[in-house]
Amino acid sequence: MPITTALSCLALLVVQTSETPSAPDSAPVLRPHVPIRLGDDARNAYDVPFFPGADYDPEVTTPAAVFGQPAGSRIASHGEVLRALQALEATSDRVVLGQYGTTYEGRPLVIALITSPENHARLEEAAAAARELHAGTLDADGWLARDLPAFAWMGYGIHGDETSATEAAAPFAYHLAAARGDEIERVLDRTVIVLDPCLNPDGRERIRSMVVQSSGFRANLDDGAMQRGRWPGGRGNHFLFDMNRDWMAGEAPETRARWQVLSRYPPMLFVDAHEMSGLDTFLFYPQADPRNRHLPKRLDFWQRALAEDAGRDFDRYGWGYYTREWADALYPGYSDAWGSLNGAIGMLYEQGRTIGAPLERDSGEVVSYRESVHGQLVASWANVRTFAETRDGIARDYAAHRARGATDLDGLDGDAFVVRPSGDVERDARFVRTLTLQGVRIERAEAAFEVPRGVDVLGNAFEARTFDAGTWVVRAEQPSGALVRTYLEFDPRLELGFLEEERARLERGQGSRVYDVSAWNLARQAGVDGAWVDLPDGLTLTPVDAVLEPRGPEPAALAGAYAWAAPAEDTRSVRFAAQAMELGVAVHVSDEPFAARVAAPGGGPAETVRFGRGSFLVRRHENVAPDVDARIAEAARTSGARVSPVLSGRSADGEGPDLGGQHFELLAAPRVALVTNDPVSPTEVGALWRAVDEELGLPVTLLDAQGWRRVDLDRYNVLVVPPGGGAFLDEQSGSIADWVEGGGTLVTVGSSAFALAVEDGELSGNRLRRDVLDELPRYAWRTSRERARTEVDLDALYGRGAAAPGVADDDAGDEADDAPGSGVDDEGADAADLDRWRRRFSPSGVILRGELDAESWITGGYAAAGELCVPFSGSRVLMSKTRPAVRLAPNDRVRLGGLLWPEARARVADSAWLTVETMGRGQVVSFAASPVYRGSWRGTQRLFLNAVVVGPGMVRGR
16 A cells, blocks of 8 residues: 555544544544643643733734744744744844854854844944953043943853743843833933853753653653753753853853954843752842952942842742752852853842743742742842943943952962973963953063062962063063953962851851852962062063964974884873874873984974873884874874974983983873763763863773673773762672773773772772771871982991881881871860861861872873872861872961861861772772863873873783
8 A cells, every 4th residue: 555545544544524423432533643742731821921911013023923832831943933033133123133152052142232223233343442441441420421331141041950040031132122112211211131041052062952852742840850850961062061060261162262253242141040959949149258359349228229129029029939048159160150240230130940831839839940030130220220320430330340440459378370481382371361361461571570579279378489581471460360360279268257156057067158169269270380579670571462382393294203102291102102192103102201303393403301200102113103293293293292203212311211221111091981960060070071071182981880790891991980879889899890900991080980999899988087086197107108318328228337127117107196187186086077077167168288209100201209289178078098189288387278277277288189009900090089170170180091001001901
């Protein structure tokens, strides 16, 4: 039977005409198919107009006409939102769209510029004046005299699964584009609305697909139902980055693109629309304590003014809301914090989320999706309306903040932050780019100069230090000075009143009021060699717009070499090694510094080049492929590394190792697997995933923790377990232990590393401090021995004197302190009780000093016997019976920045931050905190990259 005939017959079975005789009562009746209605169901529909009584231009296309049902009643796709805005642009002379970037997945990032037609005609004039005001070349009176509109940035849905925010963008844009009357005309005459409808398209599409796929014919009102999403949710972008923590570092391409469009249209109002728990109501600013001291002086005043007007509108609807509770004003990486530090009035909304369907709260109240969208709209309109009415006063305070940025040096360690160019040119360039893209002025010294005093990134004060020509200089006194001081200040201090309240809460066991990390520093996170200094007079400086990342020699210069070497200090060298091994090239890593004769560019005399420990070497004689030169050139090109053509296997200085000797370990090509899905942290997965995929250019297999029965570990030689994987490791410890003993490299991070540190654990000899309180003296003794300077007593060695050889191991613990690095302890306190008491004061996010083991392969590329800044958080402290690759510093030196109470400092001092343990033929690498935290900790990221690229070559078996 032809298919068309079959379909016709099927249609006759389903569709009955009026002439079809009724079926007998016993016969089955086939119901016509009806698609599932997405979003609010009929029983819980919310039909209150978004803007009651508004008069709209009928010629302007409504969002409902695009969506096929009332706006806000279901989750619209990113494409539908864009089509709704395009329809507004086509039918309203108030709207102009523009694309300013793309996401990882290629979706467009757009803004809608919404204002009066008259303002559109002078938009470039208004934007130019706003930039002059922002740069400090135009004062408030001069700007007001021009009678130009002010810019208001309205950003929606930076967390993709906070869907009501983006859902509100299209109907809000419609109201601005189509409403008629004196009120809307006054708003549009005095302002330009820069509306970003979807800050995170990739995350929104991820959560939308989950919601659609789990929808049914009946709405599920349970706030915990999987119908509202599953791991990893839609919070982050493609690589699961929380972009609301990315505004300082700009690791996401979406953030960097957003900086540039905001620099074109500097706003005075900066709105950031979010969602919170669906069982909650609605939060908006003013903010809670603690507060960042560099925020605008009048920020709280204006936040209260905007909140008053929004609150009155909420009262008319009888909605619940609150201010000044858990959302503090300390951390500068948030969206609204970035806007405020630039002088705008930053406002945050947190609507109780329903994620696309009705939800029942604990009280029994049912909130439809459309009602949650309505809350976002009312808050947006109230703030824009208030901003238009108070524009002149806000403009004066905006200009005052920018002017204060050019003069305020209160509490700083110098008048400028300087950065020495290093061998890691990519790291330096990223740091400079991050600041310049945000409008921070950076200059370059044209000649060497000496400063009278300063403080470096490790908190060390110095005097009379010389900096070479080419040093980058970031003056604190500039219009963007608030950003400079906030980003680069080493140790932000909190007000005494807040500290007293915080201390009392912790002593009562009520937890901290600090919502996020209490320490940050862009230079420390980037790993650059920087310092706060007082600049000398008469210094010649040249403005810097960008820093080029120098590349290695051209492919022709690499051809025919005896060998090739890439320097350890340049992170791109790790990428080169990874890329070369992907191309089938045999690569070695050095365990000592070496010197090599290198062909000079352009055919000049050979040069002696020194390479540090951890540098990479490729020997021609071990790579028999006829196209090895092409492979080396390709790896150099894709990595950008400075690969040097080596002319001889003989040491160039006659002192270091020859290039054919045993100080070069052959690496194994990494085959990397990363554990994902519940119970691991999505954001931590994302940072580790991005580091391997984008930074190293290596394929990484995402393994499903919930589908482990299908996993063949023998396919991989590196297994990375992000934070949150404790239960997974416990369940799979046997199979993973067998794999490690067979030669695998297990890398555990954060809480997953702590999960291994248990008594009788199969995978690690590390222990949690709370579990070895009786053994602390022995750990303290080991630490003191590691730090002791190596000395040779010739009298003791050869017997000519009476000196004793030292203390025996068995007696060493008797004289050690009872708590490593603490110095003091409570007299008579039980050790377990005291440790529980101290855990109450554990930090939520601080920067600590780490001490590097220069002999460990994982610290290759770092200075010998050096120190580095590391992130730390939480109550768990790692104690190692072996020498850690990175150990935290003693009590009196461990804290570099952040709120670290003395009790917590005594616990974490001298503990392990990074360990490498041999197990069978394999090894276990444990990080006490994420080395790629939020993607911006490039100063510690190299340790993780070494674990992935170098680690497989360091095992006993292959």
